[in-house]
Amino acid sequence: MRPELLFPLFKSAESLKGVGPRMMGLLRKLTGEHVIDLVWHLPSGIVTRQKIDHLLPDYVTGQVIVTVTTRKHHPSRSRRVPYKIDCDVNGEALTLTFFNGREDYLKQKLPLDKQRIVAGKLEEYGGVYQITHPDHILDVNDHADISIHEPVYPLTGGITNNMLGKAIQQALSFVPVLPEWQDPTLITREKWIDWKTAVMTVHNPTGEKDLEPESLPRQRLAYDELFANQLALELARRSMKRKKGRSLPSNGTLTEAVIDLLPFALTGAQRRAISEISADLTANYRMLRLVQGDVGSGKTMVALMTILQALENGAQAALMAPTEILARQHLEGLDPYFKQLGLKTTLLTGRLKGKKRAAVLQELAEGTIHVAIGTHALFQEDVQYHDLGLAVIDEQHRFGVHQRLALSAKGKPETGGVDVLVMTATPIPRTLALTAYGDMDVSIIDEKPPGRKPVDTRAIEIERLDALATGLGRKIAENERIYWVCPLVEESEVSDLAAAEDRKTYLEALYPGQVGIVHGKLKSDEKEAAMEAFKSGETQILVATTVIEVGVDVPEATVMIIEHAERFGLAQLHQLRGRVGRGGLAGNCLLLYAGPLGETQKARLKIMRETEDGFVIAEEDLRLRGAGELLGTRQSGLPEFKIAELEKCGHLVTIARDDARLFLEKDPELQSKRGNAVRTLLYLFERDSAIHYLRSG
Ligand code: ADP
Ligand code: MG
Numbered sequence: 001m002r003p004e005l006l007f008p009l010f011k012s013a014e015s016l017k018g019v020g021p022r023m024m025g026l027l028r029k030l031t032g033e034h035v036i037d038l039v040w041h042l043p044s045g046i047v048t049r050q051k052i053d054h055l056l057p058d059y060v061t062g063q064v065i066v067t068v069t070t071r072k073h074h075p076s077r078s079r080r081v082p083y084k085i086d087c088d089v090n091g092e093a094l095t096l097t098f099f100n101g102r103e104d105y106l107k108q109k110l111p112l113d114k115q116r117i118v119a120g121k122l123e124e125y126g127g128v129y130q131i132t133h134p135d136h137i138l139d140v141n142d143h144a145d146i147s148i149h150e151p152v153y154p155l156t157g158g159i160t161n162n163m164l165g166k167a168i169q170q171a172l173s174f175v176p177v178l179p180e181w182q183d184p185t186l187i188t189r190e191k192w193i194d195w196k197t198a199v200m201t202v203h204n205p206t207g208e209k210d211l212e213p214e215s216l217p218r219q220r221l222a223y224d225e226l227f228a229n230q231l232a233l234e235l236a237r238r239s240m241k242r243k244k245g246r247s248l249p250s251n252g253t254l255t256e257a258v259i260d261l262l263p264f265a266l267t268g269a270q271r272r273a274i275s276e277i278s279a280d281l282t283a284n285y286r287m288l289r290l291v292q293g294d295v296g297s298g299k300t301m302v303a304l305m306t307i308l309q310a311l312e313n314g315a316q317a318a319l320m321a322p323t324e325i326l327a328r329q330h331l332e333g334l335d336p337y338f339k340q341l342g343l344k345t346t347l348l349t350g351r352l353k354g355k356k357r358a359a360v361l362q363e364l365a366e367g368t369i370h371v372a373i374g375t376h377a378l379f380q381e382d383v384q385y386h387d388l389g390l391a392v393i394d395e396q397h398r399f400g401v402h403q404r405l406a407l408s409a410k411g412k413p414e415t416g417g418v419d420v421l422v423m424t425a426t427p428i429p430r431t432l433a434l435t436a437y438g439d440m441d442v443s444i445i446d447e448k449p450p451g452r453k454p455v456d457t458r459a460i461e462i463e464r465l466d467a468l469a470t471g472l473g474r475k476i477a478e479n480e481r482i483y484w485v486c487p488l489v490e491e492s493e494v495s496d497l498a499a500a501e502d503r504k505t506y507l508e509a510l511y512p513g514q515v516g517i518v519h520g521k522l523k524s525d526e527k528e529a530a531m532e533a534f535k536s537g538e539t540q541i542l543v544a545t546t547v548i549e550v551g552v553d554v555p556e557a558t559v560m561i562i563e564h565a566e567r568f569g570l571a572q573l574h575q576l577r578g579r580v581g582r583g584g585l586a587g588n589c590l591l592l593y594a595g596p597l598g599e600t601q602k603a604r605l606k607i608m609r610e611t612e613d614g615f616v617i618a619e620e621d622l623r624l625r626g627a628g629e630l631l632g633t634r635q636s637g638l639p640e641f642k643i644a645e646l647e648k649c650g651h652l653v654t655i656a657r658d659d660a661r662l663f664l665e666k667d668p669e670l671q672s673k674r675g676n677a678v679r680t681l682l683y684l685f686e687r688d689s690a691i692h693y694l695r696s697g
Contacts, residue, residue, distance in 0.1 A: 002232055002683045002688065003680050003683060005176050005178060005207050005680065005682065006036075006070075006683055006684060007588050008035065008174040008176070008178075009034065009035050009036040009039065009174060009175070009684075010034050010035070011034065011035050011174075012024075012033055012034065012035075013031075013032075013033055013034060013035055013038055013070075013167065013171070015035070015036065015514050016035065016038075016170045016171060016459055016695050017166060017170060017538075018163065018166055018170075019167055019529075021118075021566070022158075023159065023163065024515070026156055026157075026159050027159075027167075027678065029156055030154070030155070030156040030159065030164075031433055032207075035171045035174055036171075036466070036684070037329075038167055038171035039171050039172065039199060039203075040138045040642040040643060041153060041154070041164075041168060042153075042202055042203070042218070042232050042643065043152055043153050043203065043205055043211060043422060044152060044153065044154050044209060044211065045151070045152030045211065046149055046150065046151055046152060046205045046210070046211060047135075047145075047149070047152055047576045048148065048149050048150075048525060049119050049146060049148055049149075049150065049616075050148070050688065051148070051666075052122070053067075053089075053090060053205065054089070054090055054092065055089050055090075055092040055122070055129045056644075062601065064224050067089065067090075067115055067116070067117060067140060067357065068074075069087060069088040069113060069114070069115060069326070074086070074092075077091050078565075080096060081234045082097045082098055082099045082101065082132075082307070083096075083097075083098045083099075083100075083101030083103065083106060084096070084097050085098075085106065085110055087118075087142060089129075090227045091530060092129065093129065094122075094128075094129045094130065094131065095125075095129070095130040095131075096110065096130070096132075096134060097130050097131070097132040098132075098133060099132075099133070100222060108502045108540060109137050109548055110137065114139070115134070115139075115140040115141075116137055116138065116139060116140065116420055117137070117138045117139075117140055117145075117146055118131060118134045118136070118137050118138075118317060119134060119135050119136040119146045120132070120133065120134035120135050120136075120139075120665065130517075134161070136162070136509060137606055147271070149204070149205060149206050149207075149570060150165065151165065151168075151203060151205055152326065153165065153168065153205065164420055165369065166204060169203075170424060171308050171603070172199070172203055175196055175199055175200070176196070177194075177689045178196065178677070178680055179673075179676065179677035179680060180194060180195070180674075180677055181224070181227075181674060181677035181678045181680065181681040182223075182224070182227070183283060183659065183663075183674075184657075186659065188218070189222070189336030190216070190223075192216060192217075192219070192220040192223075193216065193217060193220065195220070195224065197219075198216075198217040198220045198221050198451070199217075199221065201430045202215075202217045202218055202221065209478050213645050213648040213649065214648070219649070219652070221643045222644035222645070222649050222652060223644075223649075223652050223655075223656060224642050224643075224681060224684075224685070225641055225642060225643050225644045225655040225685055226435070226441070226641075226649070226652050227656045227659060227660060227681070228681050228682055228685035228686060228687045229435055229438075229641075229656070229685070230434070230435075230438060230653075230656040230657045230659070230660035230661075231660045231663075231664070231678060231682060231687070232320070232682065232687040232689070232690035233435075233438035233439040233660075233690075234438070234441070234446070234592075234657075234660045235664065235690040235691075235693040235694070236439040236690060236693055237438070237439045237440070238668065239665065239693035240285070240286055240439070241285045241286075242285070242286050243286050243417065244284060244285065244286075244287065245285045245286030245287065245417060245419060246284065246313075246389065246415045246417075246419075247281075247282055247283065247284040247285075248281040248282065248309060248310050248312075248313045248389055248390070248419065249281070249309075249312075249313070250278055250281070250282070250309045250312055251280040251312050253310055253312055254308040254309075254312050254314070254341055254343075255305055255309055255312065258304065258305070258308055258337055259342060261337055261340055261341075262301070262447065264338075266298075266301060267298060267325070267445075267447050267448070267449055267450070268447060269293070269444075269445040269446055269447035270297075270298050270301055270302055270445060271449075272443070272445075273293075273302050273443040273444075273445055274302055274305045274306070275439075275535065276289070276443045277289060277291075277302070277305075277306050277309075277421060277443065278305075278309055280419065280441070281306070281309050281310065281390075286417050286418075286419060286420075286544060287419035287420060287421065287441075288419075288420050288422075288439065288441065289420070289421055289422070289440060289441045289442070289443060290422045290423075290424065290433075290437050290440040290441070290442045291421065291422070291423045291424070291442075291443045291444075291445065292423075292424055292426075292427060292433070292442060292444050293423070293424075293425065293444065293445030293446075294425065294426045294427055294445070294446075294447070294448070294520055294578065294613075294614035294615075295427075295503055295574070295575055295578025295579070295614070296448055296449075296452065296578050297445040297446075297447070297449075298445065298447050298448070298449050298583055299394070299423045299425070299445065300330065300333060300334070300648045302423070302445070303319060303330075303334075303392045303394070303423060304334055304337060304423070306390065306392060306421050307319065307371060307390060308341075309393065310389045310390035310419070311319060311343065311370055311371070313389065314387065315388065315389025315390065315391060315415075316364070316367065316369070316370055316371065316372070316387055316388050316390075317370070317371050317372075317388070317389065317391070317594065318371070318372045318373075318374075318378045318379075318385075318388060318390070318391045318392070318407075318410075319334075319371065319372070319373045319391075319392045319394065320374065320375065320376070320378050320379070320391065320392070320393045320394065320407075321373070321374070321375060321394045321395065322375070322394070322395045323363070324349045324350070324351065324375055324524050324527070325524075325527060325528065325529070325531055325552060325650075326348060326394065326552065327349055327375050328347060328349075328528065329552055329553060330373050330394070331345060331347050333553070334371075334373070338370070340372060341577035343371060344363075344368060344369050344370050344371070345369065345370065345371045345372070345373060345670055346360050346363070346372050346373070346374075346690060347373055347374055348363070348364075348372050348373070348374035348375075348377050348378050348383070349358060349374045349375045349377050349524075349526075350375060350376070350611045351524050359383065361383060361384070362384065363632065364383065364384065364385055365384045365385065365386055366386055366582065367385075367386030367387060368529070372385075379410060381405055383410070384410075385410055385411070385644045386414055387411075387415070388410045388411045388412075388418050389411065389418065389419060390418060390419045390420075390421065391407040391410070391418050391419070391420050391421070392420075392421045392422075392423065392682065393407075393420065393421070393422045393423065394423050395423070395424060395425060400410065400674075407420060414640070418530070421431070422437075424579070425506040425614075425639040426571055426575070426577065426614075426618070427614035427615045427617070427618040428618060429615075429618050429619050429622045430650075430654075431622070431646055431650040431653045431654075432622065432646060433442050434616075434654070435646065435653060436658050438657065440450055445678065446615075447502070450545050451584055452581065452584075453581055453584070453585065453586040454586070454587075454612060455560075455577055455580060455581045455586070455587035455588065455589050455612060456586065456587070456588050456589070457577065457588075457589040457591065457592055457608055457609050457612075458588075458589070458590055459591045459605045459608075459609060460590055460591065460607065461590050461592075461593065461594075461595060462563070462564075462593060462594045462595070465563075467594060468590065468592075469506070469507060469510055470559070472510075472511070472541070472559070473510075473511075474538075475539050475559055476511060476514065476541075479537060479556065479581050480540070480556060480557070480558040480559065480585065481534060481537070481540055481541075481542070481552075481554055481556045481557040481558065481559070482539055482540060482541045482542070482545060482557070482559040482560075482561065483541075483557060483559065483561065483576070483579060483580065484507065484542065484543045484544070484558045484561045484563070485543075485544050485545075485561065485562045485563065485576060486499050486503055486543060486544065486545050486563050486564075487498040487499050487562070487563050487567060497521055497545060499545075499563075500515065500517060500519055500543050500544070500545045503543050503563070504517045504543045507541055507543065511540070513539075514539050514540045514541055515536050515539055515540075515541045515542075515543060516530045516533050516539035516541070516543070517530060517542070517544070518530040518543070518544050518545075519543060519545035520545060531552060535554050537556065552579070553579075553582060554579070554582075555582050555583030555584075556585075556686050557579060557580045557582070557583075557587075558581060558583075558584055558585050558586065558587050558588060559580060559588045559589075559590070560576055560577055560579060560587070560588070560590070561589075561590045561591045562576055562589070562590070562591050562592060563592045563593065564592065564593065564594060565591035565593050565605065565608075566593045566594065566598075566601040566605065567596055568604075568605070570604050570607060570608070570617050570618075570620060570621040570624070571617070571618065571621055573591070573604070573608050574608070574612075574617045576589075577589045577608070577612070589608075591605055591608060593605065600624050603620075603624060604624065607620050610616075610628070622646070622647050623647060642685070663678070668694075669694055670691075670694060
């Protein structure tokens with residue numbers, strides 16, 4: 001139950017004065033619909049208005065408050081001529097100017113010979129002082145005053161700063177004093193103020209400095225949020241660990257046999273990851289482990305070893321990939337090993353229908369199929385497993401936390417659910433890893449299989465496209481393969497496609513019969529046929545629209561051409577580049593760009609030329625883009641932060657993690673006085689689902 005203290009904050013914003021249905025609609029988009037959402041909506045700017053008694057040239061650019069006596073209205077006939085009102089400020093002339101001004105409204109707001117306080121930007125125009133469209137006009141007789149400092153909020157069309165500011169000020173009047181949930185030593189060390197004071201201070205800035213994320217009140221609020229997030233993750237992790245899982249120890253019958261079948265020796269990093277996983281499987285708690293390894297680091301082998309250890313215990317395993325193409329690729333890569341070990345696999349994707357599907361489901365339910373490889377289809381309602389012990393999820397960043405949890409449900413309850421291994425090729429900066437995957441244990445594969453040649457990366461102006469296309473003839477003669485990735489047009493899939501098809505036509509003219517195309521609008525068998533033709537060498541150039549379709553392993557691929565590379569994020573560019581130079585041949589990556597480039601775009605292309613280290617690239621990406629964008633907030637399972645900007649407060653994340661672990665170590669059930677305050681914090685940041693992980697509920 002949400003603590004009563006917080007009730008006023010979780011009321012609908014519609015309960016505030018001046019917030020009607022129209023404004024509610026806009027608030028829903030801009031801030032969220034509760035009073036608390038307005039509290040979290042922090043100012044992005046500040047207007048300072050000095051009180052000015054005399055009009056002086058010095059004030060020309062200032063924000064001023066003036067007392068005026070209206071003298072004369074000049075109504076305008078034409079729309080183009082502004083409506084002007086002459087005023088007097090202690091004997092000096094000031095003109096108020098309104099474009100498209102409504103006469104009746106202005107006459108009522110600024111009646112002749114009355115005193116008004118007017119705030120706005122004072123300018124000099126043709127020797128006359130004027131204010132165009134004042135921000136505020138108040139009657140001096142009202143006790144209302146115009147504040148000297150006014151916060152400026154991020155807005156959306158249809159809401160003025162004035163309207164939003166008023167609503168937020170009201171929302172602030174509901175902010176209660178809350179018990180302190182932070183460690184007092186930390187508060188003292190960081191010189192932080194209490195929560196309520198911090199909120200009030202943040203909304204009443206008195207200078208630009210108060211707007212910086214580094215300002216103490218903002219830091220405090222950001223830390224509160226990060227701490228709530230880490231507590232929630234830690235509670236989830238602890239509850240997972242507490243859940244009895246099944247013990248799936250290795251007896252070596254399959255895992256040792258497969259080592260002899262592999263054409264290469266496992267790298268040190270692969271072996272390390274495998275042994276960490278093996279220990280998790282052996283232990284009798286449920287595994288939730290993330291394997292992080294750059295593209296081409298050999299995660300598939302780690303998956304294979306994990307699956308085999310589960311199978312050594314008579315359990316089944318499922319391997320889930322984000323797309324059908326990737327699922328099929330896993331099947332093709334792994335099936336030969338499974339076959340030689342006498343194990344039966346199946347492909348289960350959305351495409352499998354009717355009788356064939358029924359037959360597969362029956363075998364899964366009976367346990368005659370040992371390993372199921374597929375897409376989301378693996379975990380649909382009606383799919384039953386005889387005894388699912390392990391789920392491996394490849395390319396985690398495309399799956400949400402909920403899907404991850406849905407998997408656990410497919411195991412036999414009496415055996416303690418399903419061990420989960422998640423693999424991601426997106427190197428994640430430490431800060432993000434802690435917030436996005438803090439509930440998981442992490443293994444890192446930081447070494448690539450030997451013999452990889454570096455990929456030569458260049459940025460080339462799009463004007464040189466013809467020369468580049470002609471030059472590909474040499475590569476084609478050597479039977480090498482070329483990916484050609486077409487511009488990413490966010491707004492429209494259609495033009496995306498058109499661009500790719502145009503490019504295919506263009507390349508076809510140069511290399512008849514050797515160009516394939518793959519894009520999201522193709523049916524899956526068409527996609528597969530296109531991929532197959534490219535793999536086999538029937539086509540040597542593959543034009544592709546999206547990142548997903550090229551997330552595949554074709555050892556002969558040596559050239560990656562990315563058109564309009566300036567439109568791609570660093571992580572995507574890195575992923576794409578990772579597709580070439582896998583087969584021992586040197587790779588080339590050509591980043592075609594259309595100038596002029598913005599600073600960020602330039603920086604991205606530069607980093608791509610300078611390094612192939614996914615972790616370095618990820619850190620740079622975080623710096624350039626910000627956290628939400630980096631992983632695609634929703635897809636990644638990365639929590640949305642209301643206040644904390646991860647790229648600016650990385651150090652706080654680490655403190656919050658340690659703090660959360662230490663605290664829950666001492667008070668796992670949130671029973672102490674601070675524990676109670678911590679509960680309030682979790683509710684405040686809507687991380688209360690974590691409360692359910694408590695044994696006492
Ligand atoms: P990713 O981590 O991107 O999923 P993969 O598992 O697809 O990487 O491996 C990339 C390539 O490296 C594959 O062709 C795979 O067969 C090969 N590979 C994996 N492990 C090793 C190793 N230890 N030695 C040599 N090649 C390896
Ligand atoms: Mg992979």
